[in-house]
Amino acid sequence: MSTPEPPRRVRVTSPRTSAARRLAANTGTREIDEQTRVGEVYMNSLIQAQLRLALAVIGGAAVALGGLPLLFLLVPATRTFSILGLPLPWLLLGIVVYPVLYVAARIYVRKAERIETEFTEFVGRK
Amino acid sequence: MSPAMSLTAIGLVVAATIGIGLFGLRISRTTSDFYVASRAVTPRWNASAISGEYLSAASFLGVAGLVLVNGADMLWFSVGYTVGYLMLLVLIAAPLRRSGAYTLPDFAETRFESAPVRKICSCLVFGIGTLYLLPQLRGAGLALQTVTGAPTEVGAAVVAIIVVINVAAGGMRSITFVQAFQYWLKLTALATPIFVILIAWRSGDHPVGVLESLQGAGAEWAEPLSRAGGRDHPVYATYSLLLALCFGTMGLPHVLVRFYTNPDGRAARRTTVVVLALLGVFYLFPPVYAVLGRSFAPDLIGAGADTVVLELPGRIFPGTAGDLLGALVAAGAFAAFLSTSSGLTVAIAGVIDQDLLRNRLHRLTGGDYLAVNSFRIAALLAVAVPYLAFNLTGALSLADTVGLAFAVAASTFCPLLVLGIWWRKMSTVGAAAGLIVGGVAAITAVLVNVIGPPQGGWPKALIGQPAAWTMPLAFITVIVVSKLTPHKIPRGTARSMVRLHTPEAVDVDRGLSPLT
Numbered sequence: 001m002s003t004p005e006p007p008r009r010v011r012v013t014s015p016r017t018s019a020a021r022r023l024a025a026n027t028g029t030r031e032i033d034e035q036t037r038v039g040e041v042y043m044n045s046l047i048q049a050q051l052r053l054a055l056a057v058i059g060g061a062a063v064a065l066g067g068l069p070l071l072f073l074l075v076p077a078t079r080t081f082s083i084l085g086l087p088l089p090w091l092l093l094g095i096v097v098y099p100v101l102y103v104a105a106r107i108y109v110r111k112a113e114r115i116e117t118e119f120t121e122f123v124g125r126k
Numbered sequence: 127m128s129p130a131m132s133l134t135a136i137g138l139v140v141a142a143t144i145g146i147g148l149f150g151l152r153i154s155r156t157t158s159d160f161y162v163a164s165r166a167v168t169p170r171w172n173a174s175a176i177s178g179e180y181l182s183a184a185s186f187l188g189v190a191g192l193v194l195v196n197g198a199d200m201l202w203f204s205v206g207y208t209v210g211y212l213m214l215l216v217l218i219a220a221p222l223r224r225s226g227a228y229t230l231p232d233f234a235e236t237r238f239e240s241a242p243v244r245k246i247c248s249c250l251v252f253g254i255g256t257l258y259l260l261p262q263l264r265g266a267g268l269a270l271q272t273v274t275g276a277p278t279e280v281g282a283a284v285v286a287i288i289v290v291i292n293v294a295a296g297g298m299r300s301i302t303f304v305q306a307f308q309y310w311l312k313l314t315a316l317a318t319p320i321f322v323i324l325i326a327w328r329s330g331d332h333p334v335g336v337l338e339s340l341q342g343a344g345a346e347w348a349e350p351l352s353r354a355g356g357r358d359h360p361v362y363a364t365y366s367l368l369l370a371l372c373f374g375t376m377g378l379p380h381v382l383v384r385f386y387t388n389p390d391g392r393a394a395r396r397t398t399v400v401v402l403a404l405l406g407v408f409y410l411f412p413p414v415y416a417v418l419g420r421s422f423a424p425d426l427i428g429a430g431a432d433t434v435v436l437e438l439p440g441r442i443f444p445g446t447a448g449d450l451l452g453a454l455v456a457a458g459a460f461a462a463f464l465s466t467s468s469g470l471t472v473a474i475a476g477v478i479d480q481d482l483l484r485n486r487l488h489r490l491t492g493g494d495y496l497a498v499n500s501f502r503i504a505a506l507l508a509v510a511v512p513y514l515a516f517n518l519t520g521a522l523s524l525a526d527t528v529g530l531a532f533a534v535a536a537s538t539f540c541p542l543l544v545l546g547i548w549w550r551k552m553s554t555v556g557a558a559a560g561l562i563v564g565g566v567a568a569i570t571a572v573l574v575n576v577i578g579p580p581q582g583g584w585p586k587a588l589i590g591q592p593a594a595w596t597m598p599l600a601f602i603t604v605i606v607v608s609k610l611t612p613h614k615i616p617r618g619t620a621r622s623m624v625r626l627h628t629p630e631a632v633d634v635d636r637g638l639s640p641l642t
Contacts, residue, residue, distance in 0.1 A: 029632060029633055029634045032624060032628070032634050032635075033634055033635045035620050035621075040620070043620075043623055043624060043627065043628075046627055046628070047548065047623065047627050050627065051548055053216070054216040054217055057212070057216045058213065058216060058217075061209060061212060061213075061372075065205070065209065065368065066365070066368070069350070069361055069364045069365065072349075072350045073361055079198075079349040079350055080349060087198075087349075089198045089201070089349070089350045090198060090201065090413065093198070093201035093202065093205055094201055094410070094413045095410065097205050097208075098208065098402075098405075098406030098407070098409065098410070099406065101208055101209065101212055101402055101406060102399070102402050102403050102406060104212065105211075105212055105215055105398065105399045105402045106399055108215065108216055109215075109395045109396060109399055112216075112220070112395060113392060113395075116392075116629040116631075117629075119628070119629065119632070120629050120631045120632050123632055123634075124632070124633075
C-alpha cells in the first residue's frame with residue numbers, strides 16, 4: 001500500500017450575506033410546501049397578481065375588439081370611411097389588428113415574467 | 127389550371143410530409159429519449175409547428191371563401207383565430223405547461239382526481255376532433271375536385287388514407303419539424319401568388335378598379351353588418367363568433383399536445399407570442415384573395431366560394447405562370463389538410479386508445495394484443511368516423527363547420543381549463559356538470575345545423591352561432607354546481623395550484639404530475 005496522498009486543501013468560503021438569505025429563502029418554500037396560512041397567502045398573492053394581469057389584457061381586448069362592431073353599428077359612417085383607398089373596417093380587421101395583438105402579447109409576457117421573478121426572489125430560489 | 131402540374135405539386139407535399147416524418151422518427155428513436163429531444167425545441171421552431179398545425183383548410187381556403195361571399199363581417203374569422211391565441215396566452219399557456227398534462231383528459235384527471243371527468247373529456251375530444259376533421263376532409267375533396275374534376279369523395283378519401291397510414295406508421299407522432307415545415311410551405315403558397323400579381327401589375331397592364339368592389343354603390347358587401355349573403359342578426363352573429371373563436375382555441379385537442387414540447391412555462395408563453403406573429407402574417411393574405419375574387423371570379427360567389435384561393439391564380443394569369451402558381455397553392459392547401467388532420471388524428475387516436483379502447487381490447491383478447499395495435503385501430507377509428515360523417519352531411523361551408531367546432535370547445539374545455547386553473551373552489555361535480563351542460567347544448571346546436579337549420583330570424587342566428595349562449599351557460603353551471611357541492615372540491619387542489627402557478631425556478635413540492 002502506498003501512502004495515500006493527502007487531499008489538496010481547498011478553502012471553503014461563503015459570504016455571510018448569502019448564507020443568511022438562504023435561511024430566509026427556504027422558509028418561503030417551506031411555508032408553501034406545508035400549506036400553512038402564510039404559504040397560502042404567498043400562493044394567493046401570486047395567483048391574484050397573474051389573474052389581474054390576464055383580466056386586464058382580456059378587458060383591453062374586449063373593449064378594443066368588442067367595441068368595433070358597436071362602432072360600426074352606432075356610427076354608420078365608419079363602415080364606409082376610407083383611408084388610402086381602403087375602407088376603415090378592412091384596414092382595421094385585415095391589417096392593423098395583428099401588430100396590435102403582437103405588441104399586447106409582448107407586453108403581457110414581460111409583465112407576467114416580472115411577477116414570477118419577484119415571487120421567486122421573495123420565496124427563494126432552488 | 128393544369129392537373130398534371132398541380133398533382134405533381136400535391137404528390138411532392140405528400141412525399142415530403144411522409145419523408146420528413148419517417149426521417150424524424152428515426153432520429154427520435156436513436157436519440158435516447160423522445161421527450162428530452164422534443165423539449166430541446168426552441169420557441170421559434172415550436173411556434174412554427176403550432177402555427178403549421180393550426181392553420182387548417184378553414185384558414186387556407188375557408189376564410190377567403192367566406193369573405194368573398196359574405197363580405198367584411200367574415201374578417202372576424204381570421205381575427206378570432208388569432209385572438210384565440212392571445213386568450214390562450216394570458217389564461218392558460220404557462221399553467222397548462224406546468225400542469226405536466228399531455229392531453230386534455232390528463233389535465234382533467236390530475237386536477238380533479240376523478241375518472242368520470244376524465245371519461246367525459248375523452249368523449250368530448252373525440253366529438254370536437256370529429257367536427258374539426260370533417261371540414262379538413264371536405265377541403266381536401268374540394269381541392270382535388272378543382273384540380274382534376276374528381277368527385278369530392280375521392281380527395282377526402284385520399285387525405286383520410288394518407289393520414290391513417292402516416293399516423294399509424296408513427297410518422298407524424300409529435301414530429302415538430304414536419305409541422306414547422308408545413309407552416310412555411312403554407313405561407314409561401316398563399317403569399318407568392320399575391321406578390322406575383324402585385325409585381326405584374328406594377329410593371330404595366332394594371333387592371334383598373336380592383337378596389338372598386340370595396341367602395342361606392344353596390345359595395346354593400348364591403349360594409350360590416352350589412353347582411354350580405356343573407357345572414358340575419360349580424361351584430362349577434364359577430365359577437366357570438368368572436369366569443370367562440372377567442373375561447374375555443376384553447377380547447378382544441380391538438381393544441382395542448384404541442385404546448386407540452388415547450389421546456390417550461392416561460393417558454394410556453396414566449397412560443398405563444400411568436401405564434402401570434404406567425405398567424406398575423408398569414409392572415410394578411412386570405413382577404414386579398416377575396417377582394418381579387420370579387421373582380422376576377424364573381425361566378426364563384428354562387429357556388430364553390432371555398433375554391434377561390436385555388437382558382438384565382440389561373441384566372442389572373444392564363445398560361446404557364448398561372449399553372450405554376452395554381453400548383454403552388456394546391457400544394458399549400460394539401461399541406462394544410464395533412465398537417466391539421468394528422469395533428470388532430472394523433473390527438474384523438476391517443477385519447478381513444480388510452481381511454482376508450484385499450485381496456486376493452488384487453489378484456490376482449492385477454493391481454494393478447496400489442497399496445498401499438500390498439501393505437502393503430504384508434505387512428506383508423508379517429509379518421510373513419512369523420513369520413514363517414516362527411517359522406518352523410520350536407521354542404522356547410524368550411525369555415526362555418528370549423529366555427530361550430532370552436533363553439534363546442536369554448537362551451538366545454540374553456541370553462542374546465544380557465545376555472546380549473548384560476549378558481550380553487552371548483553368542485554369535481556361542478557366540472558362534470560359544466561362539461562355535460564355546455565357540451566350537450568353546443569352539440570345539439572351543431573346537430574340541428576347539420577340536419578336542417580331553422581329557416582330564419584332569431585332561431586337561425588342562435589343555432590348557427592351558439593357560443594354566445596352555450597359558453598356562459600357552461601360557466602354558470604360550473605360555478606353554481608361547485609357552490610352547491612363544496613365537499614366535492616378535490617383534496618389536492620392547493621397542491622395543484624402550486625404546480626400550475628409557481629415558476630420552475632422555485633423549489634417546491636408540486637405533488638404528482640403524470641409525465642414530467
